[in-house]
Amino acid sequence: MGKKSELLPGTLDMLILKTLTRGALHGYGIALSIKRLSDDVLTVEEGSLYPALQRLLLQGWVKGEWKMTETNRRARFYTLTAAGRKQLSLELSQFEQMIAAIGRVLQDA
Amino acid sequence: MGKKSELLPGTLDMLILKTLTRGALHGYGIALSIKRLSDDVLTVEEGSLYPALQRLLLQGWVKGEWKMTETNRRARFYTLTAAGRKQLSLELSQFEQMIAAIGRVLQDA
DNA sequence: GGGCCATATATAGATTATCTATGGGTAGAG
DNA sequence: CTCTACCCATAGATAATCTATATATGGCCC
Numbered sequence: 547m548g549k550k551s552e553l554l555p556g557t558l559d560m561l562i563l564k565t566l567t568r569g570a571l572h573g574y575g576i577a578l579s580i581k582r583l584s585d586d587v588l589t590v591e592e593g594s595l596y597p598a599l600q601r602l603l604l605q606g607w608v609k610g611e612w613k614m615t616e617t618n619r620r621a622r623f624y625t626l627t628a629a630g631r632k633q634l635s636l637e638l639s640q641f642e643q644m645i646a647a648i649g650r651v652l653q654d655a
Numbered sequence: 656m657g658k659k660s661e662l663l664p665g666t667l668d669m670l671i672l673k674t675l676t677r678g679a680l681h682g683y684g685i686a687l688s689i690k691r692l693s694d695d696v697l698t699v700e701e702g703s704l705y706p707a708l709q710r711l712l713l714q715g716w717v718k719g720e721w722k723m724t725e726t727n728r729r730a731r732f733y734t735l736t737a738a739g740r741k742q743l744s745l746e747l748s749q750f751e752q753m754i755a756a757i758g759r760v761l762q763d764a
Numbered sequence: 765g766g767g768c769c770a771t772a773t774a775t776a777g778a779t780t781a782t783c784t785a786t787g788g789g790t791a792g793a794g
Numbered sequence: 795c796t797c798t799a800c801c802c803a804t805a806g807a808t809a810a811t812c813t814a815t816a817t818a819t820g821g822c823c824c
Binding site for chain 1: 771772773774775776780781782
Binding site for chain 4: 660664681682683702705709724726728730
């Protein structure tokens with residue numbers, strides 16, 4: 547019958563940026579963090595995550611740096627840039643405005 | 656710079672179905688209703704609306720009937736089917752679950 | 765040493781949903 | 795007789811997600 551998306555389309559970049567406000571993380575860690583914070587409701591598939599990170603790099607909203615993890619593995623750690631913080635705040639306010647608007651449409655009466 | 660979508664992707668079908676719980680409407684009327692209830696935040700473009708209505712017809716979630724409007728124009732009026740009501744309730748609960756999950760990720764701390 | 769799981773990155777291709785742009789057409793007001 | 799609001803619809807572009815696949819390593823168990 548067609549499975550629903552694991553994510554609300556259009557929210558992934560915002561979720562990634564927000565996750566990075568808590569500190570630098572590699573891609574895998576970002577996905578885990580979102581999954582856990584959302585109580586397993588939101589699952590970021592690899593095929594969505596890495597292209598999204600490339601987009602964010604290209605836009606200059608995050609920067610990436612290859613390092614070793616605690617478990618001694620090679621991984622690329624992402625940090626928010628100043629532009630990324632600005633973008634996050636923009637996306638947050640647009641998102642909240644939309645959710646409020648949808649809420650008005652979904653109200654009874 | 657690239658304009659953002661006028662709609663949160665993935666919510667259009669739900670918005671249309673919900674709008675039809677208030678009574679039968681033609682496509683144009685649905686778009687107006689969503690725009691007005693949302694205080695002009697949500698704009699359903701024609702190129703999104705009519706394909707969406709075709710999808711809903713195909714799924715059996717709405718049925719359409721050609722009639723005359725109050726202003727004496729030919730228009731297709733859509734009504735929710737029983738399956739459509741069921742689908743709406745499903746989409747509403749999934750949406751609320753997702754919004755709650757996103758809310759948890761967006762929380763500070 | 766061999767097998768497996770969790771960790772980690774990345775790309776190709778398909779799918780879906782939206783948008784932009786365009787086309788047709790009618791009623792009523794001025 | 796022209797303009798605006800009303801009404802439907804499709805083609806093609808764009809964007810964001812998914813599925814599937816490929817690669818590779820560290821640590822654990824046997």
